[in-house]
Amino acid sequence: MWMRCQVPGGRVVARKLFVRFNSSSKNRWLTRQQNDHYTREAKIQNLRSRAAFKLMEIDDKFKIFCGNTPQRVLDLGFAPGAWSQVASRRIGDGGMVLGVDILPCNPPPGVSSIQANILSRKTHELIRLYFSKHFKLNKHDDIHEDHGYLRHMTEELSQESDCETYREVFSPDITPDKVGKYPIDVIISDMYEPWPQDSGFWTNITNAAYYRMANTSGLAIRDHYQSIDLCDAALVTAIDLLKPRGHFVCKLYTGKEDKLFEKRLKKVFRRVNRFKPVACRDESKEVYFVAREKRHDVDKLQVFTD
Numbered sequence: 001m002w003m004r005c006q007v008p009g010g011r012v013v014a015r016k017l018f019v020r021f022n023s024s025s026k027n028r029w030l031t032r033q034q035n036d037h038y039t040r041e042a043k044i045q046n047l048r049s050r051a052a053f054k055l056m057e058i059d060d061k062f063k064i065f066c067g068n069t070p071q072r073v074l075d076l077g078f079a080p081g082a083w084s085q086v087a088s089r090r091i092g093d094g095g096m097v098l099g100v101d102i103l104p105c106n107p108p109p110g111v112s113s114i115q116a117n118i119l120s121r122k123t124h125e126l127i128r129l130y131f132s133k134h135f136k137l138n139k140h141d142d143i144h145e146d147h148g149y150l151r152h153m154t155e156e157l158s159q160e161s162d163c164e165t166y167r168e169v170f171s172p173d174i175t176p177d178k179v180g181k182y183p184i185d186v187i188i189s190d191m192y193e194p195w196p197q198d199s200g201f202w203t204n205i206t207n208a209a210y211y212r213m214a215n216t217s218g219l220a221i222r223d224h225y226q227s228i229d230l231c232d233a234a235l236v237t238a239i240d241l242l243k244p245r246g247h248f249v250c251k252l253y254t255g256k257e258d259k260l261f262e263k264r265l266k267k268v269f270r271r272v273n274r275f276k277p278v279a280c281r282d283e284s285k286e287v288y289f290v291a292r293e294k295r296h297d298v299d300k301l302q303v304f305t306d
């Protein structure tokens with residue numbers, strides 16, 4: 001496989017990438033994928049990954065989406081896009097789905113996306129702008145060229161400040177608060193390990209290890225703590241942007257701090273359930289928290305004070 005890399009001095013060169021698989025673990029992985037009912041079914045239903053079935057189960061049980069109401073949905077860690085597909089099929093006509101992922105990924109039809117790190121404040125601003133101004137992030141123009149996302153790096157955006165899209169997004173004459181302080185009805189977060197990437201390798205953020213958040217390591221403790229960080233980031237997003245009575249779904253790799261995270265959730269939401277969909281692999285340490293009916297007047301500081 002060839003990869004484009006930046007070398008000191010800024011030059012971009014092509015380098016051959018050698019990936020060595022341990023053949024027995026590769027075979028085990030391939031056999032598991034081929035025999036997996038959900039993987040086959042995802043292909044048949046034109047869904048981007050088997051993860052779609054987890055969200056379907058969650059929604060069937062907890063009724064997160066209302067088919068007859070146009071909801072605004074934020075999908076954190078959306079790539080490759082299966083949850084966004086489920087959300088956009090299950091919300092009412094006129095609803096909006098925005099996917100955010102640190103990796104570049106073209107969103108499914110009807111979904112907009114930002115390539116951005118959820119740990120960055122700039123990302124929160126962009127999410128708010130998207131939902132309040134209703135601009136389309138995946139249209140093809142000079143900012144979104146080729147990739148269907150808006151880059152969140154300030155310096156990149158300011159280089160584009162002459163273009164029409166920049167003015168459309170950031171011009172002060174459009175009221176950002178068109179939909180109020182809390183513009184989102186549902187936040188879903190499946191953030192964790194990167195999906196296997198097959199394009200977009202040139203992108204700075206993909207190759208900059210510093211920005212990459214997590215990758216399942218098989219070390220339960222490490223996976224758990226990194227997962228808790230991402231869950232807290234998703235919860236902060238919910239406190240800041242989710243409307244009162246809104247719903248929140250969040251994946252967690254279980255461990256020592258589950259109870260602490262659940263306690264935080266209970267300060268923000270009236271109803272909190274822990275759920276492991278049948279579609280999760282048995283050996284997986286993941287569970288989902290389904291938190292419904294966000295409380296009014298949540299105090300962020302108080303939520304994170306134990």
Ligand SMILES: C[S@@+](CC[C@H](N)C(=O)[O-])C[C@H]1O[C@@H](n2cnc3c(N)ncnc32)[C@H](O)[C@@H]1O
Nearest residue numbers: 051077080081082083102118190191192194213
């Ligand atoms: C398991 S995948 C999500 C699968 C997705 N729900 C679907 O149905 O297709 C987890 C995603 O979280 C993303 N992610 C991890 N850390 C992130 C961060 N700090 N900000 C944004 N996305 C992140 C990864 O890049 C990866 O694509």
